[in-house]
Amino acid sequence: MSEETPREHRLDLVIAFLIAIVSLTTALAAWRTNAVGSAAGDATRQGLIDAVKKQAAANEDWRKLYEEAAYAQSYAVTLAGVEAMEASRDTTAAAQAANMRQYLLPSIIKLSDPLGTDPKYQLKDGTYDLAMRFADIEAESPDLMKLDPQVSFALAGWYNSEQRWLMLGTVLLAISLLWLALSELGGSRMRLGTLGIGVIIYLFGLAWFFFIEALFFFLRGGAL
Amino acid sequence: MSETVVGPQPSSGTTPPLATLPPAKARPNPDRWKGLVIILIMINTILVAIIAGLQTDANIRANTANSDSQYYAVLASGELQRQGLQGNYDMTTYSRILDNIQRSLVMQFTALQQEQNGDKAGAALSTLQGQVAQAQADTAKKFSIFYQDPRYAPKGADDVPNLQSYVIDSTAQANALVAKQNAASDTYKKWSGKSDSYVAVLTILAITFFLFGIAQSVNPRLRLLFAGFGITVMVLGVGWGLVILIG
Numbered sequence: 001m002s003e004e005t006p007r008e009h010r011l012d013l014v015i016a017f018l019i020a021i022v023s024l025t026t027a028l029a030a031w032r033t034n035a036v037g038s039a040a041g042d043a044t045r046q047g048l049i050d051a052v053k054k055q056a057a058a059n060e061d062w063r064k065l066y067e068e069a070a071y072a073q074s075y076a077v078t079l080a081g082v083e084a085m086e087a088s089r090d091t092t093a094a095a096q097a098a099n100m101r102q103y104l105l106p107s108i109i110k111l112s113d114p115l116g117t118d119p120k121y122q123l124k125d126g127t128y129d130l131a132m133r134f135a136d137i138e139a140e141s142p143d144l145m146k147l148d149p150q151v152s153f154a155l156a157g158w159y160n161s162e163q164r165w166l167m168l169g170t171v172l173l174a175i176s177l178l179w180l181a182l183s184e185l186g187g188s189r190m191r192l193g194t195l196g197i198g199v200i201i202y203l204f205g206l207a208w209f210f211f212i213e214a215l216f217f218f219l220r221g222g223a224l
Numbered sequence: 225m226s227e228t229v230v231g232p233q234p235s236s237g238t239t240p241p242l243a244t245l246p247p248a249k250a251r252p253n254p255d256r257w258k259g260l261v262i263i264l265i266m267i268n269t270i271l272v273a274i275i276a277g278l279q280t281d282a283n284i285r286a287n288t289a290n291s292d293s294q295y296y297a298v299l300a301s302g303e304l305q306r307q308g309l310q311g312n313y314d315m316t317t318y319s320r321i322l323d324n325i326q327r328s329l330v331m332q333f334t335a336l337q338q339e340q341n342g343d344k345a346g347a348a349l350s351t352l353q354g355q356v357a358q359a360q361a362d363t364a365k366k367f368s369i370f371y372q373d374p375r376y377a378p379k380g381a382d383d384v385p386n387l388q389s390y391v392i393d394s395t396a397q398a399n400a401l402v403a404k405q406n407a408a409s410d411t412y413k414k415w416s417g418k419s420d421s422y423v424a425v426l427t428i429l430a431i432t433f434f435l436f437g438i439a440q441s442v443n444p445r446l447r448l449l450f451a452g453f454g455i456t457v458m459v460l461g462v463g464w465g466l467v468i469l470i471g
Binding site: 037040041044047048051052055058059062063065066069070073076077078079080081083084085088090093125126127149153156157160163164167168171172174175178179182185190194 | 270276277280302309312313320349352358362366
């Protein structure tokens, strides 16, 4: 068996160092790729939490609106009956109507507050502006109204896209590692060739990785 | 340590001429086919990279569809809740109208009977009660979607509101959201299945790496055999990968 020349020994050391560096870089790239995937999962989770909170608040707002609307309608219908009784020439009916107007109607309209009491909700035809009331009820919870699940879902989309492209960079780094390993194991004729291919793929993969990171950093508006 | 001697042994101190020695057997090259296996490893690495990329992509698509499905489920449940509240309000209003109309008719009918029987005071009271009920029915109509919305309002005086159209319209939004939710759920199942299958293909290609690795460490004849096994497994993996990709 022939002795290893000093030149080959130096090359062995260089390849060994390169393998160590590329292994470390690949491990870091794999970590970052997974971290980005995890950030996408976190953003999705936040979006779903926001969606549930917002929907629960909207459900309660609708319930409140229709509760007020039912009482307001009940008031209007009862009032119509009272007015019909007042319009008659029957003294008994008039007396009943007077008492209903004094004692019954105020109680009913109180239940519909503020839809039935605030003039801004009253329409010309005697009905009520339910859309305006619903908007006002929603405005009473500005924190919940500010929640926008789509923002979180869009962020998750960016992270998912970045993860796809980072995965490509990680695979390139892994491929470069394979070529470097081949240069360590292979015969002397093909060592330099495989080493060169490995180094080129490594540098390309590294450049790709940083380019994708920088690109998506700006696309996400500065969020890591 | 004995030395291997090639050719016949020398006899009694005489050295035979070199020309009579049989030619030495050429030693088989132990590195034979190693270059081929290296190329196969390289091909397998590229295939692994491609499948890994496809697996990641399928996984991301599955996750996105999964979150979409959950989001639409939340929206659908909210819409069902809203539609239930609105439906309850609309139907209560409608039943109030019907109740007052019938009450008014009954009172007017009673007033007629009382008048025929000579009970004028009773007839006046029944007439008044009928007027009150009618006034309440007329007011309730102003609040009813079945009388205010031209899509459902009765076309003639003797017609009834179009309740069927109302039911169809009021559930349309919830049905659309449920349809989207189902579609997203189907998409999730599709991509999740693909993602799982790609993992199986990656495992097969990992076995290929193992076979090529063994091929590198054995003698040239066995090297070819193991390389053949590796190629077979690799082709199976690629075939399966293509089926997943197309399917």
